[in-house]
Amino acid sequence: MKILVLVKQVPDTATKIRLNPGDTAIQTDGIKWVINPYDEFAIEECLRLKEKAGGEVVVLSLGPSRVEEAIRQALAMGADRAIHVMTDAVIDSQVAARALAKVAQEEGYDLIVTGKQAVDDDQAQVGALVAVELGLPQVTVVIELNVDVESRRIRAERELEGASEIVELPMPAVITAQRGLNEPRYPTLPNIMKAKKKEVKSVPLDSLGVDTTPWVRVEELTLPPERPAAKILTGEPEEAAKELARLLHEEAKVI
Amino acid sequence: MDFTLSPEILQMKAAVRDFITHEVEPAARRIEEEDQVPDSLIEASRALGLFGISIPEEYGGLGLSMVDKCAIFEELGQTINGYTTILGAHNGIGSVGIVTFGSPEQKSRYLPRMASGEWVGAFALTEPEAGSNAAAIRTTATKKGTRYVLNGQKIYITNAPEAHVFTVMAVTDPYRGAKGITSFIVEKTFPGFRVGTVEKKMGLHGSHTAQLYFEDLEVPEENVLGQEGEGYVNALKILANGRAGLAARALGSCQYLLDRSTRYALERQQFEKPIFEQQIIQHYLAEMATEIETLRWMTYRVAWMADQGANVIKEAAMLKLYGSEVYNRVADKAVQIHGGIGYIADYPIERFYRDARITRIYEGTSEIQKNIIAAQLKKEYAE
Numbered sequence A: 001m002k003i004l005v006l007v008k009q010v011p012d013t014a015t016k017i018r019l020n021p022g023d024t025a026i027q028t029d030g031i032k033w034v035i036n037p038y039d040e041f042a043i044e045e046c047l048r049l050k051e052k053a054g055g056e057v058v059v060l061s062l063g064p065s066r067v068e069e070a071i072r073q074a075l076a077m078g079a080d081r082a083i084h085v086m087t088d089a090v091i092d093s094q095v096a097a098r099a100l101a102k103v104a105q106e107e108g109y110d111l112i113v114t115g116k117q118a119v120d121d122d123q124a125q126v127g128a129l130v131a132v133e134l135g136l137p138q139v140t141v142v143i144e145l146n147v148d149v150e151s152r153r154i155r156a157e158r159e160l161e162g163a164s165e166i167v168e169l170p171m172p173a174v175i176t177a178q179r180g181l182n183e184p185r186y187p188t189l190p191n192i193m194k195a196k197k198k199e200v201k202s203v204p205l206d207s208l209g210v211d212t213t214p215w216v217r218v219e220e221l222t223l224p225p226e227r228p229a230a231k232i233l234t235g236e237p238e239e240a241a242k243e244l245a246r247l248l249h250e251e252a253k254v255i
Numbered sequence B: 001m002d003f004t005l006s007p008e009i010l011q012m013k014a015a016v017r018d019f020i021t022h023e024v025e026p027a028a029r030r031i032e033e034e035d036q037v038p039d040s041l042i043e044a045s046r047a048l049g050l051f052g053i054s055i056p057e058e059y060g061g062l063g064l065s066m067v068d069k070c071a072i073f074e075e076l077g078q079t080i081n082g083y084t085t086i087l088g089a090h091n092g093i094g095s096v097g098i099v100t101f102g103s104p105e106q107k108s109r110y111l112p113r114m115a116s117g118e119w120v121g122a123f124a125l126t127e128p129e130a131g132s133n134a135a136a137i138r139t140t141a142t143k144k145g146t147r148y149v150l151n152g153q154k155i156y157i158t159n160a161p162e163a164h165v166f167t168v169m170a171v172t173d174p175y176r177g178a179k180g181i182t183s184f185i186v187e188k189t190f191p192g193f194r195v196g197t198v199e200k201k202m203g204l205h206g207s208h209t210a211q212l213y214f215e216d217l218e219v220p221e222e223n224v225l226g227q228e229g230e231g232y233v234n235a236l237k238i239l240a241n242g243r244a245g246l247a248a249r250a251l252g253s254c255q256y257l258l259d260r261s262t263r264y265a266l267e268r269q270q271f272e273k274p275i276f277e278q279q280i281i282q283h284y285l286a287e288m289a290t291e292i293e294t295l296r297w298m299t300y301r302v303a304w305m306a307d308q309g310a311n312v313i314k315e316a317a318m319l320k321l322y323g324s325e326v327y328n329r330v331a332d333k334a335v336q337i338h339g340g341i342g343y344i345a346d347y348p349i350e351r352f353y354r355d356a357r358i359t360r361i362y363e364g365t366s367e368i369q370k371n372i373i374a375a376q377l378k379k380e381y382a383e
Helices: A037-053 A065-077 A093-107 A126-134 A189-195 A237-250 B007-034 B039-048 B066-076 B081-091 B096-101 B104-115 B231-267 B279-307 B313-343 B349-360 B366-382
Strands: A002-007 A009-011 A033-035 A056-063 A081-086 A111-115 A138-148 A153-160 A163-170 A174-177 A200-204 B121-124 B140-144 B147-158 B165-171 B181-187 B193-198 B209-220
Touching: A002 A037, A002 A065, A002 A093, A002 A126, A009 A065, A033 A037, A033 A065, A037 A056, A037 A065, A037 A111, A037 A138, A037 A174, A056 A065, A056 A093, A065 A081, A065 A189, A065 A200, A065 B007, A081 A093, A093 A126, A111 A126, A126 A138, A126 A174, A138 A163, A189 B007, B007 B039, B007 B066, B007 B081, B039 B081, B066 B081, B066 B231, B066 B279, B081 B121, B081 B231, B081 B349, B096 B104, B096 B165, B096 B181, B096 B231, B121 B147, B140 B165, B147 B165, B147 B181, B165 B209, B165 B231, B181 B209, B181 B231, B231 B279, B231 B313, B231 B349, B279 B313, B313 B349, B313 B366
Parallel strands: A002 A056, A002 A111, A056 A081, A081 A200, A111 A174, A138 A174, B121 B165
Antiparallel strands: A009 A033, A138 A153, A153 A163, B140 B147, B147 B209, B165 B181, B193 B209
């Protein structure tokens, strides 16, 4: 079984986001870059599938040269090789999906897995758009995955608001991973050494022959407003509870 | 000069950092109080590959250069020293002898199992009457047919209760002094081998040190490590090799203490301002930072020299001496900056302070390091 896993490099979730006036992207100097946490669930699931069914896990990433660090991390976790679509350009989800789909088409696959969304711009589009580009069935926000290699059928549980649903679909397909699907492994030190020798093929975005005109352009970025200081209610419990109920109703408007 | 570490080593440091944060640090209090590293943590350390740091890749280890090893050890130094001493003794003096002097047969028997951590390594030189004067050991090894029979006692053997494989020094020819000492690879399962009681220590809780008793201990002749009569020289080389790793761990601990102390000084308010605003505190921190930076480059320079195949006996002794002394000075200042809370066991500073003390004693005291340095100077200038 050949599995492609789409991995995005994003700023560490603990990063303090900085913007200068007029910026349409965050300041990236001094940022620590990591694998998108949802993509880590995707990688882990691919490795487990490979351990069960055999085959190959190929990492597919898009972005500037710094992305190689994330690719090496995925290889150290146990992926077999990688393809890096190289670009310094600012692109939108549509262009990313077109490029990744093109490479996937050339590479061939039984399954494409990625995170349900990237934690940087939180658009949750690329997985779904790749499925559209390739004309594949897809199942998103997956919390449990069963793949029957013999019958080439997938049974997946996906999370809905307040419920979950079980879907069945044929292979090949696109799957996007949600937290809870698994517990991603640490790369071990020997595997980090081994990853050094694994192949990372670099492909310039411009060489793919896909339309790289973005559909979406960022006009403006602003930081969320500072959170107001917490209100502390004092006094007799009875009075405080009354006041709390009033505030929740009139100011916070949650009850 | 290029001081950058390779991407793989940076990745390994990050993996170790992650492991320390999520697995080791949460267990630190328990390790300290129970004087025992939980089996699950040892198991997780094995899985991460922490037992193969010194072992060549062909035998299942990481095959790292000394510079790279020190980078990993520096990271490990940032957590509870008792835990890292188990790894340090195994990856240092516990396995380096076999890596350096072992025959191909010895290497293939021992190294893969040591790299995986299935077999822990230890080094047995010190005896009740032979501490700093290591050549005065009295454990005897008498050849009988195809075996050597060892009799004697060793003390302060780190990892003794956990280890399976011991690099043991014993006297094969009592008339030749230091040149009559031979090194052996001894397994704990050999008949006549016994581990004594575990010592109670001031610090390094979780790491165990114990006596060893050899009563007609039978060692097959193929377990002689290197040549007969070269045991003392081997021991000195093993110890010299271990010194860079030891200093790198001390360096990591110093860095941890500087980080904690600086943050604390910036937060702790006295006289309506952070204590950092007191010039004396600034000077303490500046002195700590400067000594740590000096130690850092000394560590990597000695490691780099060792990687070039240079003789580093003098430099490794300087590094061991300086690293231990700096660690003790930094730990002392860290306690002083923290004040009362630096003395309280709920907080890790006092633990580092106690753990630091042994570095001036074990694997060659500070005084012995000075003797080694002076002896090398005499050699250089008298010739």
